[in-house]
Amino acid sequence: MAKNSNFGITRRAGFGLLAASAASPLLARGLGNDLTIGALLSLTGDWSTLGITSNALLEIAVTEINAFFDATNSPGHVSLRVEDTKLDPATAVNSFKSLVGAGAKLIIGPQSSAEARAILPLLDDAGVIVISQGSTAGSLSLPNDSLYRFVPDDAVEGVAIVAAARANGIKTIVPVWRADAGNRGIAIAVRRLFTAAGGTVTAGIEYPADGASFADVARQIAAQAATGPAGKTAVQLSAFDEVVGLFRAADSVAGLSGLPWFGSDGVAQSVPLQSDPQAAAFAIKTGFLAPTLNRSDAARPKWEPLVNAVIAKTGIEPDAFALAAYDACWCAVLARLLSGGNYIPAWKAFMPQAAETFFGASGWGRLNGNGDRVYGDFEFWALKTVKGQPDWVAVASYESGVYALQV
Numbered sequence: 001m002a003k004n005s006n007f008g009i010t011r012r013a014g015f016g017l018l019a020a021s022a023a024s025p026l027l028a029r030g031l032g033n034d035l036t037i038g039a040l041l042s043l044t045g046d047w048s049t050l051g052i053t054s055n056a057l058l059e060i061a062v063t064e065i066n067a068f069f070d071a072t073n074s075p076g077h078v079s080l081r082v083e084d085t086k087l088d089p090a091t092a093v094n095s096f097k098s099l100v101g102a103g104a105k106l107i108i109g110p111q112s113s114a115e116a117r118a119i120l121p122l123l124d125d126a127g128v129i130v131i132s133q134g135s136t137a138g139s140l141s142l143p144n145d146s147l148y149r150f151v152p153d154d155a156v157e158g159v160a161i162v163a164a165a166r167a168n169g170i171k172t173i174v175p176v177w178r179a180d181a182g183n184r185g186i187a188i189a190v191r192r193l194f195t196a197a198g199g200t201v202t203a204g205i206e207y208p209a210d211g212a213s214f215a216d217v218a219r220q221i222a223a224q225a226a227t228g229p230a231g232k233t234a235v236q237l238s239a240f241d242e243v244v245g246l247f248r249a250a251d252s253v254a255g256l257s258g259l260p261w262f263g264s265d266g267v268a269q270s271v272p273l274q275s276d277p278q279a280a281a282f283a284i285k286t287g288f289l290a291p292t293l294n295r296s297d298a299a300r301p302k303w304e305p306l307v308n309a310v311i312a313k314t315g316i317e318p319d320a321f322a323l324a325a326y327d328a329c330w331c332a333v334l335a336r337l338l339s340g341g342n343y344i345p346a347w348k349a350f351m352p353q354a355a356e357t358f359f360g361a362s363g364w365g366r367l368n369g370n371g372d373r374v375y376g377d378f379e380f381w382a383l384k385t386v387k388g389q390p391d392w393v394a395v396a397s398y399e400s401g402v403y404a405l406q407v
Contacts, residue, residue: 031069031074031076031077031078031333031337032075032341033075033076033342034077034079035076035077035078035079035106035333035336035342036079036081036099036103036104036105037062037078037080037081037104037107037108037333038081038082038083038100038104038106038107038108039054039055039058039080039081039082039083039107039108039109039325040083040085040092040095040096040099040107040108040109040110040115040119041054041055041083041085041109041110042087042110042112043055043082043084043086044084045084045085045086045087045088046086046087046240046241046242047111047112047134047240047266047270048241048271048272049241049269049270049271049316050111050134050319050322051084051111052314052316053310053314053317053318053322054109054111054321054326055082056310056313056318056322057306057310057322057323057326058080058082058326058329059080060306060309060310060326061326061329061330062078062329064330065078065329065330065333066078078333081099081102081104083095083096083098083099085110085111087111087112087114087240088115089112089114089115089117089118090118092110092115092118092119093118093119096110096119096122097122099128100126100128105127105128105129105344105347106128106129106131106332106333106336107128107129107130107131108131108133108325108328108329108332109131109132109133109134109325110132110134110135111132111134111135112134112135112181112240112266113136113137113139113140113180113181113182113185114180114182114209115135116130116137116140116147116181117137117139117140117181120140120145120147123145123146123147124146127344128344129146129148129332129347129351130146130147130148131147131148131149131150131328131332132147132149133149133150133151133321133325134151134265134321135147135151136149136151136152136153136154136157136182136185136186136265137153137181137182137184137185138153138154138155138185138188138189139181140153140181141153141368141370141372142370143370145371146344146348147371148328148351148367148371148372149371149372149373150327150328150331150362150365150373151293151321151324151372151373151376152293152372152374152375152376153185153372154182154185154186154188154189156376157186157189157264157265157291157376157378158186158189158190158192158193159189159193159398160291160376160377160378160398161186161236161262161264161291162190162194162197162199163398163401163403164262164289164380164396164398164403165194165234165236165262166194166197166199166403168260169232170199170233170234170260171200171228171232172200172201172202172225172227172228172229172234173190173194173199173200173201173202173233173235173236173262174201174202174204174205174221174225174228174233174235174236175187175190175191175201175236176204176205176206176217176221176235176236176237176238176239176246177204177205177206177237177238177239178206178207178208178209178238178239178240178242179206180209182238182266183238183239183240183264183266184206184238186238187204187236187238190238191204200228202224202225202227203224204224205217205220205221205224212242214242214245214246214248214249214250215252217246218246218249218250218252218253218256221235221250221253222253222254222256225255225256225259226255233259234259234261234262235256235259235260235261235262236261236262236263236264237261237262237263237264237267238264238266239263239264239266240266240267240270241267241272241273243263243267243270243272243279244272244273244276244279245279247273247276247279247282247283248276248278250282251278251281251282256286257282257285257286258286259286260286260287260289261283261286261287261288261289262289262290263288263290264290264291265290265291265292265293265319267290268290268291268292268380268381269290269292269316269319269381269392270290274383274390274391274392277390280383281390283382284382284383284385284390288382288383289380289381289382289396290381290382291380291381292319292320292378292379292381293319293320293321293324293362293376293377293378294320294377294378294397294398294399295307295320295323295361295362295379296363296377296399298363299359299360299362299363302359302360302361303362306318306323306326306361307323310322317392320362320363323361323362324362326360326361326362327360327361327362327365330358331351331354331355331358331360331365332351332354334358335347335350335351335353335355336350338350351367351371352367352371355367363375363377377397377399377400378398378399379394379396379397379398380394380395380396380397380398381393381395382395
């Protein structure tokens with residue numbers, strides 16, 4: 001389904017992205033032909049918080065890009081076609097084929113590494129560029145493919161999680177993760193980095209993406225946590241919205257509400273978690289901390305009006321992963337303008353060049369040799385009781401190698 005909305009409040013921010021480019025003299029030539037931008041988003045499945053906010057931000061980006069072309073009398077416009085993948089790899093494959101069949105040459109998403117892995121073999125033959133705003137699995141950091149990721153891989157997030165655990169005096173971590181590429185990758189990174197820092201990591205618990213018995217998972221967590229030192233043992237959970245079921249089960253197991261819990265980017269600012277009274281209460285009791293990419297003060301003039309516009313539209317505050325979808329759209333269109341056409345090898349050749357000097361709502365866009373975001377500072381979010389209701393609050397940050405509480 002095609003989506004377009006008028007979000008004029010952030011138009012100046014969008015114009016600045018192009019006007020600030022060293023290549024701006026080339027931009028007035030426009031696209032020449034109309035361009036369909038596809039999006040693979042989880043709008044009704046797990047991690048729908050990111051899908052809904054990414055959708056709203058992509059609508060803003062498309063409106064701004066078209067306004068720019070109109071203002072410069074440049075030929076060609078962009079349109080947005082969104083497919084709901086429900087965070088399911090098989091659905092993502094079918095949705096990807098639908099977008100390609102509709103003529104999409106640029107696709108933003110999918111959100112998860114499991115979905116990205118499912119569509120990866122199809123990219124070259126389809127003749128498209130795909131930019132994920134949520135996939136972090138290190139196993140998908142590959143050279144010379146057509147999958148770009150406007151977020152750093154899981155090793156960078158692992159560093160931030162380990163820094164938070166150490167700052168809180170944790171000596172033993174019990175890892176728990178959903179059985180998919182992205183969450184498994186975070187668990188692997190945390191194990192490697194925390195062990196290298198002198199900590200202990202238990203065997204951990206992996207649960208299936210569908211049909212998990214969270215009562216059993218909770219009992220296993222308690223058994224492994226009992227082997228660690230009192231007051232210095234924590235649970236690290238890499239998950240999506242199924243966190244609600246796990247927290248409800250964990251709330252019934254003695255001792256688990258007395259442990260500190262650390263999360264992952266797939267849970268930070270989760271609306272389903274915030275909306276479930278029992279699960280939210282458990283998160284508040286345990287001081288649950290979940291990291292997501294940092295919205296830097298330097299980029300505040302770009303991201304703040306976008307955040308306000310999305311809150312007004314959806315009632316949800318977008319995190320930096322959602323802002324990365326907006327930035328990916330702008331950066332890819334800039335690369336398309338520089339390449340002069342829809343010939344994918346040329347378009348890909350200009351992607352690193354466009355990203356190198358791109359400073360957007362989520363910060364600097366520089367990509368590494370495998371097409372992944374280089375930079376990755378993080379902020380940690382926790383559920384707090386605000387005016388009698390659970391609300392997500394940014395409580396700490398990890399910037400330039402330093403973990404610090406926010407004041």
